[in-house]
Amino acid sequence: MIVPSLLLEVGNHQVEVAETLIGVGRFLVIFVAARALAELLVRFQLPTILGELVAGVLIGASGLHLVVPPETHAELNQGLIRLVSTLSAVPSDAVQPIYDETFPILQGVSTLGLYALLFLTGLESELDELVAVGAQASTVALAGVVLPFALGTFGLMAIFQVDLIPAVFAGASMTATSIGITASVFGELKYLKTREGQIVIGAAVLDDILGIVILAVVVALAGGGQLEIGPIVKLCIAAALFVVVALALSRTAAPAFDWVLDQLKAPGEVIVASFLVLCLCCFAATAIGLEAALGAFAAGLILSGSKRTHAIQTAVVPLVSLFATIFFVLIGTSMDLSVINPADPANRSGLVIAAFLFVVAVLGKLASGWSFVSDKPTNRLVVGLGMMPRGEVGLIFLGLGTSAGLLTPSLEAAVLLMVIGTTFLAPVLLRLVLSRKTDVAEQPA
Amino acid sequence: MIVPSLLLEVGNHQVEVAETLIGVGRFLVIFVAARALAELLVRFQLPTILGELVAGVLIGASGLHLVVPPETHAELNQGLIRLVSTLSAVPSDAVQPIYDETFPILQGVSTLGLYALLFLTGLESELDELVAVGAQASTVALAGVVLPFALGTFGLMAIFQVDLIPAVFAGASMTATSIGITASVFGELKYLKTREGQIVIGAAVLDDILGIVILAVVVALAGGGQLEIGPIVKLCIAAALFVVVALALSRTAAPAFDWVLDQLKAPGEVIVASFLVLCLCCFAATAIGLEAALGAFAAGLILSGSKRTHAIQTAVVPLVSLFATIFFVLIGTSMDLSVINPADPANRSGLVIAAFLFVVAVLGKLASGWSFVSDKPTNRLVVGLGMMPRGEVGLIFLGLGTSAGLLTPSLEAAVLLMVIGTTFLAPVLLRLVLSRKTDVAEQPA
Numbered sequence: 001m002i003v004p005s006l007l008l009e010v011g012n013h014q015v016e017v018a019e020t021l022i023g024v025g026r027f028l029v030i031f032v033a034a035r036a037l038a039e040l041l042v043r044f045q046l047p048t049i050l051g052e053l054v055a056g057v058l059i060g061a062s063g064l065h066l067v068v069p070p071e072t073h074a075e076l077n078q079g080l081i082r083l084v085s086t087l088s089a090v091p092s093d094a095v096q097p098i099y100d101e102t103f104p105i106l107q108g109v110s111t112l113g114l115y116a117l118l119f120l121t122g123l124e125s126e127l128d129e130l131v132a133v134g135a136q137a138s139t140v141a142l143a144g145v146v147l148p149f150a151l152g153t154f155g156l157m158a159i160f161q162v163d164l165i166p167a168v169f170a171g172a173s174m175t176a177t178s179i180g181i182t183a184s185v186f187g188e189l190k191y192l193k194t195r196e197g198q199i200v201i202g203a204a205v206l207d208d209i210l211g212i213v214i215l216a217v218v219v220a221l222a223g224g225g226q227l228e229i230g231p232i233v234k235l236c237i238a239a240a241l242f243v244v245v246a247l248a249l250s251r252t253a254a255p256a257f258d259w260v261l262d263q264l265k266a267p268g269e270v271i272v273a274s275f276l277v278l279c280l281c282c283f284a285a286t287a288i289g290l291e292a293a294l295g296a297f298a299a300g301l302i303l304s305g306s307k308r309t310h311a312i313q314t315a316v317v318p319l320v321s322l323f324a325t326i327f328f329v330l331i332g333t334s335m336d337l338s339v340i341n342p343a344d345p346a347n348r349s350g351l352v353i354a355a356f357l358f359v360v361a362v363l364g365k366l367a368s369g370w371s372f373v374s375d376k377p378t379n380r381l382v383v384g385l386g387m388m389p390r391g392e393v394g395l396i397f398l399g400l401g402t403s404a405g406l407l408t409p410s411l412e413a414a415v416l417l418m419v420i421g422t423t424f425l426a427p428v429l430l431r432l433v434l435s436r437k438t439d440v441a442e443q444p445a
Numbered sequence: 446m447i448v449p450s451l452l453l454e455v456g457n458h459q460v461e462v463a464e465t466l467i468g469v470g471r472f473l474v475i476f477v478a479a480r481a482l483a484e485l486l487v488r489f490q491l492p493t494i495l496g497e498l499v500a501g502v503l504i505g506a507s508g509l510h511l512v513v514p515p516e517t518h519a520e521l522n523q524g525l526i527r528l529v530s531t532l533s534a535v536p537s538d539a540v541q542p543i544y545d546e547t548f549p550i551l552q553g554v555s556t557l558g559l560y561a562l563l564f565l566t567g568l569e570s571e572l573d574e575l576v577a578v579g580a581q582a583s584t585v586a587l588a589g590v591v592l593p594f595a596l597g598t599f600g601l602m603a604i605f606q607v608d609l610i611p612a613v614f615a616g617a618s619m620t621a622t623s624i625g626i627t628a629s630v631f632g633e634l635k636y637l638k639t640r641e642g643q644i645v646i647g648a649a650v651l652d653d654i655l656g657i658v659i660l661a662v663v664v665a666l667a668g669g670g671q672l673e674i675g676p677i678v679k680l681c682i683a684a685a686l687f688v689v690v691a692l693a694l695s696r697t698a699a700p701a702f703d704w705v706l707d708q709l710k711a712p713g714e715v716i717v718a719s720f721l722v723l724c725l726c727c728f729a730a731t732a733i734g735l736e737a738a739l740g741a742f743a744a745g746l747i748l749s750g751s752k753r754t755h756a757i758q759t760a761v762v763p764l765v766s767l768f769a770t771i772f773f774v775l776i777g778t779s780m781d782l783s784v785i786n787p788a789d790p791a792n793r794s795g796l797v798i799a800a801f802l803f804v805v806a807v808l809g810k811l812a813s814g815w816s817f818v819s820d821k822p823t824n825r826l827v828v829g830l831g832m833m834p835r836g837e838v839g840l841i842f843l844g845l846g847t848s849a850g851l852l853t854p855s856l857e858a859a860v861l862l863m864v865i866g867t868t869f870l871a872p873v874l875l876r877l878v879l880s881r882k883t884d885v886a887e888q889p890a
């Protein structure tokens with residue numbers, strides 16, 4: 001957070017020093033841990049996002065207690081308290097309150113990172129290229145959303161007597177597909193331009209849209225504490241309209257955006273104008289009762305039709321590298337992994353739920369590979385595996401559900417294990433399957 | 446700030462919606478106003494930073510009350526309260542508390558922007574090129590710091606009976622020179638590579654170092670409420686050592702930084718590694734009792750020796766465009782311009798102080814143009830005018846002094862007018878003088 005102190009209030013100089021040390025120190029801990037684990041996982045050809053998540057668990061409330069979100073009520077690491085207290089001359093029992101008071105700034109920055117990431121995802125959606133495999137991709141996306149959602153929600157309610165809202169949310173969190181992880185594995189193995197690669201990427205984009213609409217609906221409804229048919233229909237229509245308008249605007253508004261940029265003369269015009277579009281879309285989404293996250297994604301979709309997408313990407317990527325990392329690390333820090341410790345008999349049912357979610361998450365997406373009709377030979381196993389990793393999209397669901405208090409600790413841990421498991425398993429299995437079939441690679445779609 | 450709500454706490458859904466609308470709306474107001482005025486000023490070939498400042502005054506506590514820092518105790522615009530209350534269904538008297546509670550996130554982000562800007566300033570210091578005009582530049586820098594500081598501080602105390610600490614702070618705020626503004630005017634008129642241009646840029650860089658050391662000392666001492674010789678000497682030595690170590694590290698540590706970057710494989714390595722160096726330097730500066738701002742500048746100096754400065758710049762510039770803008774706008778929002786309304790007789794003395802500061806600020810820097818010995822013909826008026834604009838550096842002083850409560854409202858307004866006046870006057874006068882002498886332009890230094 002870096003010293004809001006001086007800019008915040010006339011305060012005790014020692015307190016300001018402590019705030020600075022805590023704010024800067026927290027950034028240091030987060031980035032050293034996240035980077036170290038990301039570098040490790042990259043060397044095993046695994047997604048860096050897993051490293052950021054595990055880094056969060058290691059430094060967080062289930063680990064070293066160096067970064068503890070106030071809502072976990074975990075105590076700060078004693079060594080850290082002593083260090084800050086010694087360097088700033090603030091009494092040691094004042095360190096935790098200062099720590100808690102400055103934490104919202106870190107969370108605000110991490111939310112900025114989340115929206116920047118969603119904006120970038122929207123921006124990178126190449127809508128035109130997906131039309132060629134549109135029919136197959138739509139079927140795969142729909143099957144990949146409906147199967148895990150229905151199986152997960154009803155299974156949790158029928159078998160495990162989970163309440164409606166948490167069951168719906170856990171089900172919804174299984175609908176995601178991470179474009180980033182699948183695209184990077186396919187790209188690495190030169191499989192991106194094959195028929196399977198195009199279907200999976202197309203389905204993943206549609207999946208993002210469907211998933212984020214489901215998210216917007218579920219979070220908005222959960223705010224009311226119950227699910228009723230009337231508001232669901234209204235919100236679904238609002239969300240669908242919002243996305244349709246965004247898609248229409250990406251054809252018509254993007255040229256206007258480019259024209260405005262051409263008129264601007266003060267420097268920094270690309271990032272400032274993009275940020276304004278992002279804010280406008282977030283405001284509009286919130287004002288009509290949807291999640292601001294949907295607005296961020298829609299802003300990216302709208303600008304994906306711009307001539308300047310490359311410049312926008314260049315400007316936004318550093319924001320994502322810094323702040324989305326904080327978002328993923330913070331998810332790890334707030335996880336209570338003691339609820340899945342198998343040594344404690346009280347946790348057995350939680351572990352069974354986690355295993356159930358994982359199996360449904362794997363089978364639901366695998367089955368989507370067999371959901372479409374095709375007149376050309378297509379490796380359905382590759383399509384199913386490509387749809388499997390939940391990655392950052394699953395984590396965004398988990399993060400929003402956790403902070404809205406929609407999930408029990410054991411369900412939170414189960415969803416986290418499901419996300420980690422699928423994100424880990426998919427690249428490993430894809431490499432195994434594809435490396436046997438390198439002869440089909442790079443056939444045009 | 447964009448909805449920290451969802452990530453912060455289990456809360457009332459309406460309150461979360463209101464937080465999102467306020468956070469996103471505040472960004473919209475800030476960037477629309479800042480951009481509109483920046484675009485206007487650019488067309489008159491004036492610095493955009495003036496536009497950001499004036500935008501802040503217009504939307505802030507002295508203007509429309511759309512962005513009001515809680516410490517100004519100004520009431521939020523009634524129309525804004527009604528809009529948020531209607532859209533979020535939160536009672537209208539709850540809007541201001543939600544607004545105030547979420548404001549620190551905006552201030553935290555603006556501090557990030559300040560540090561990114563100082564980091565960039567350090568990064569862009571081309572130390573080697575300055576050695577050629579080293580002697581002249583050092584004399585100009587020293588004279589340009591000592592004259593306004595001494596005249597300002599003693600004048601305020603002797604003529605206007607201002608207390609020691611505010612007088613020292615106001616004096617210190619006059620020592621700054623904005624590299625950015627001078628360099629852009631010189632660059633535009635193809636005057637950057639002349640002897641005068643090189644001397645001014647060299648002096649401005651040294652001025653930054655001197656000014657930020659003065660700032661570190663003044664703020665640290667003001668925390669104690671009084672000025673004593675012992676701690677001043679200690680802090681000056683610490684600050685000087687800190688800068689010397691940073692300069693030494695820019696030769697030795699930068700290659701190590703490059704080597705580490707070469708080893709990193711996960712994406713986003715340039716911005717994350719730079720941010721880690723920034724945090725480390727801020728932490729070190731704070732731990733030894735200096736301003737974190739000095740650490741941010743030193744981090745940039747250290748990395749100015751890297752092979753990757755261009756990549757670092759590309760990644761940091763969008764952060765500066767977004768967040769430093771917020772910093773400058775916020776300074777404008779917190780200004781109480783009613784204290785300089787000439788219609789109110791109680792304000793006359795404040796206006797006289799403002800006029801005094803402005804004259805000292807102009808003459809002190811102009812005189813520095815005649816402070817050096819030179820064996821070659823040099824246009825001393827151009828050097829003096831080039832040193833005049835306080836720009837962003839003066840504003841950083843003002844922002845830190847205001848938030849530390851070191852200045853009275855009328856002194857704050859006087860310093861603001863001094864910064865605006867010199868920043869406005871310098872480019873106008875430079876263009877007048879230089880356009881008459883285009884025949885000497887682009888003679889090598």
